[in-house]
Amino acid sequence: MKSNIRKRFTLIRDSFSKKERLSLSQLIQNKLLSLEDYINSKTVLLYSSFKSEVNTEKLIKRSVEKKTTLLPLTISEKKTITPCAINNLHHDTANGFSGILEPKKYCKAYEKEKIDLVVVPGVAFGLKGERLGYGGGYYDRFLKGYKGKIIGICFEKQLTDLIKPEKHDVLMHKIVTEKRIIKCQK
Numbered sequence: 001m002k003s004n005i006r007k008r009f010t011l012i013r014d015s016f017s018k019k020e021r022l023s024l025s026q027l028i029q030n031k032l033l034s035l036e037d038y039i040n041s042k043t044v045l046l047y048s049s050f051k052s053e054v055n056t057e058k059l060i061k062r063s064v065e066k067k068t069t070l071l072p073l074t075i076s077e078k079k080t081i082t083p084c085a086i087n088n089l090h091h092d093t094a095n096g097f098s099g100i101l102e103p104k105k106y107c108k109a110y111e112k113e114k115i116d117l118v119v120v121p122g123v124a125f126g127l128k129g130e131r132l133g134y135g136g137g138y139y140d141r142f143l144k145g146y147k148g149k150i151i152g153i154c155f156e157k158q159l160t161d162l163i164k165p166e167k168h169d170v171l172m173h174k175i176v177t178e179k180r181i182i183k184c185q186k
Helices: 002-014 018-034 057-066 138-143
Strands: 043-045 068-075 080-086 093-095 101-103 117-120 149-153 174-176 181-183
Touching: 018 057, 018 149, 018 174, 057 068, 068 101, 068 138, 080 101, 080 138, 117 138
Parallel strands: 043 068, 043 117, 117 149, 149 174
Antiparallel strands: 068 080, 093 101, 174 181
């Protein structure tokens, strides 16, 4: 079931032209930047966009100017992520797991307890905060026990009621699309 949903929503996301994806991504980033959860955070864990995900390049560049900005370093053997601080998107990153830009080895690692906000990618999201990732469980493992705010960002067409959360799944507090901000939990 999950693999079918993944395929379906990846195809939907892949159907956007590059121009349309960048335009919608800018709307999503602007909404996120206006949220109090973002404004009031000092340390944020973002992600470097991959393939047809919501583009985060401008978001990362803006965040680096004002906040401690972290990106995940993937440890594929353990199926975990380690948040590491960057000061410059292009200088402090290199292609890592699956070709995704990741912090270089010299970047300082942060404990999740010191992170105010985590912005999470996904293949699909539900209106109650459910998230369908790529199937590796990296974010679910990382977010287990996390006390800060969790915001998923996606295109409106990635929203669905087909995701049935399992007990290990971590729900989003909010989801931001180009059209709206969805409050899922307090």
